[in-house]
Amino acid sequence: MRWWSVANFVSNAGTWMQLTVQNLLVLQITGSAAATGLSLSVQAAPGLLMGMAGGALVDRWPRKLTAAVSQALLGLVAFTTALLVAFDHLNLGVLMALAAVTGLIATVDGPACALLGNDLVRADDVPSAIGVGSLVHNAGRLAGAGLAGLTVAFLGTASAYAANGLSFLFVTAVIPFLRPVREPAPPVPAGKSVPPVPAGEPVTRSGDDGPMGVREGLAFFARRPRLVGLAVISGVSAVFGRNYGLTLAVLVTGPLAGGAAAFGTVSTVLAAGGIVGAVLGARLRRPSVRLVGTLAAVGGLLQVAAGLSPSLAVLLVLVLPMAVAESVSDTAGTTVLQTDPPPHLRGRVLGVWGSIRTVWSLAGPPALGLLMELAGARGALMLGGLTIAAVVVAGRVTHARRAPAPVLLKNPAPTPPPRSSSRTRPPRSPTPP
Structure with a gap:
C-alpha cells in the first residue's frame, strides 16, 4: 500500500501538471477561453457515454492487468502529445482527439485503480486507504500545479507531457509487484447465483442483461x-x-x-x-x-x-x-x-x-x-x-417519514411462572458447543 501511494502521488502530480499545461497550450493555439473549456468537456464526455461500460469491464477483467494496461496506454497518449508538441505538429483538432482518447481510457483506469488500492488492505482498513488516497490526490495536485510552471519555464511545454508519461510508466512498473490482501471476487458465470450479499441489498444475477x-x-x-x-x-x-x-x-x-x-x-x-x-x-x-x-x-x-x-x-x-x-x-x-x-x-x-x-x-x-x-x-x-x-x-x-415505526404490543400477556416439580433431576453435564 505504501508503494501504491507513492506511485499514485507521482501519477497525480504528472496528471495535474499536464492539465495545467494543456489549458495554456489550448490558449496558445487558439487564443480562446471557450476552446479551453471545450477541451475539458471533450475529455470528460467519454465518462458520460462509456462510464458504465468501463466499470463493467473492470468487473470482468483481472484488476491488476487492467490497471497496468490502462496506465501504460495513458502514458502512450502523453508521450505522443509530447512528440507532437516538440515537432510543432499539434493543432486543435489533434489535441481534442487525444483528449477524447484520454477520457475514454480513464473510464476503465479510474475504477480499476480505485478498487486495486482497496484490495491491498484488510476490509476494516478500506476507509483509511481511501483517506490516504484523498490525501495523495490533494498533495499531487499541489505538486503538479507548482511543477507545471517550473517545467514549462525551463524545459518547455513538451517536457510536461513527457513527465506525465513517465509518471504513468512508473505506476505500470509498480503494479506487478503489488500483492493484494483480498483478491477481487471473480465474475459470476451466466445462470449461476451470485455470492451472498449483506442484508438489505437486492440480489441480482450476473450476466442476465447482456455480455457485460x-x-x-x-x-x-x-x-x-x-x-x-x-x-x-x-x-x-x-x-x-x-x-x-x-x-x-x-x-x-x-x-x-x-x-x-x-x-x-x-x-x-x-x-x-x-x-x-x-x-x-x-x-x-x-x-x-x-x-x-x-x-x-x-x-x-x-x-x-x-x-x-x-x-x-x-x-x-x-x-x-x-x-x-x-x-x-x-x-x-x-x-x-x-x-x-x-x-x-x-x-x-x-x-x-x-x-x-x-x-x-x-x-x-x-x-x-x-x-x-x-x-x-x-x-x-x-x-x-x-x-x-x-x-x-x-x-x-x-x-x-419513510422509516418504519416500531411495533408496540398493547397489554402483553404476563409470562407464566415456571412450574415447580417434586421430582429432582440430577444436573446434566454441559453440552460442548
Whole structure:
C-alpha cells in the first residue's frame, strides 16, 4: 500500500501538471477561453457515454492487468502529445482527439485503480486507504500545479507531457509487484447465483442483461436508497458549491477588490484544508450517508458565511473549515460508494457513478455562472449554500417519514411462572458447543 501511494502521488502530480499545461497550450493555439473549456468537456464526455461500460469491464477483467494496461496506454497518449508538441505538429483538432482518447481510457483506469488500492488492505482498513488516497490526490495536485510552471519555464511545454508519461510508466512498473490482501471476487458465470450479499441489498444475477452486465450495475444503484441519496447530495453540492475556483475567484477579484495574488492565497488555503480533511477522513471507520449529508450542510452554511465576508481576512478564516468539511465529506462518500456494493458489482457501480459525476462536471459551471450573472458572486455563494443545506434537511425529513415505526404490543400477556416439580433431576453435564 505504501508503494501504491507513492506511485499514485507521482501519477497525480504528472496528471495535474499536464492539465495545467494543456489549458495554456489550448490558449496558445487558439487564443480562446471557450476552446479551453471545450477541451475539458471533450475529455470528460467519454465518462458520460462509456462510464458504465468501463466499470463493467473492470468487473470482468483481472484488476491488476487492467490497471497496468490502462496506465501504460495513458502514458502512450502523453508521450505522443509530447512528440507532437516538440515537432510543432499539434493543432486543435489533434489535441481534442487525444483528449477524447484520454477520457475514454480513464473510464476503465479510474475504477480499476480505485478498487486495486482497496484490495491491498484488510476490509476494516478500506476507509483509511481511501483517506490516504484523498490525501495523495490533494498533495499531487499541489505538486503538479507548482511543477507545471517550473517545467514549462525551463524545459518547455513538451517536457510536461513527457513527465506525465513517465509518471504513468512508473505506476505500470509498480503494479506487478503489488500483492493484494483480498483478491477481487471473480465474475459470476451466466445462470449461476451470485455470492451472498449483506442484508438489505437486492440480489441480482450476473450476466442476465447482456455480455457485460451494464444494466445490472445501473439497477443495483437505482435500488439502493443510500446510493441514490449519496448521488443527490453530491450532485447538489457539486453544482451549487465546491466550484470555488469560479465563485471565490469572482468574489476575491470583485467585491473584495483583490488580485491574482489574493486568489492564490485563497487557493493555497483551500488546498491545505483539503489535506487536513483527507487526514481526518482517513480516521473514519464506518462512514455513512448521514455523515456525508451533515458535512455537506455544514459546508453549505460556511459557504453562506463566506458570501457575507466583509474582507479577505475573514474569507480566509472561513475557507479553511469549508475545505476540511468538503474533503472529509468526499472521503466518507467515496468509502460508502466503494464498500456498499458486493465485490462483483463494484466496478459497475463506480462506472455508474462516473457517468453521473460527468453530468455534474458539465452542467455545474454553466449553471453556477448563470446564477452569478443574476445574483452576483455573493448572492451565488449564499443561495448555493442555502440550497445545499435545504436539500440535506429535506432528505433527512423524508427518510424519517419513510422509516418504519416500531411495533408496540398493547397489554402483553404476563409470562407464566415456571412450574415447580417434586421430582429432582440430577444436573446434566454441559453440552460442548
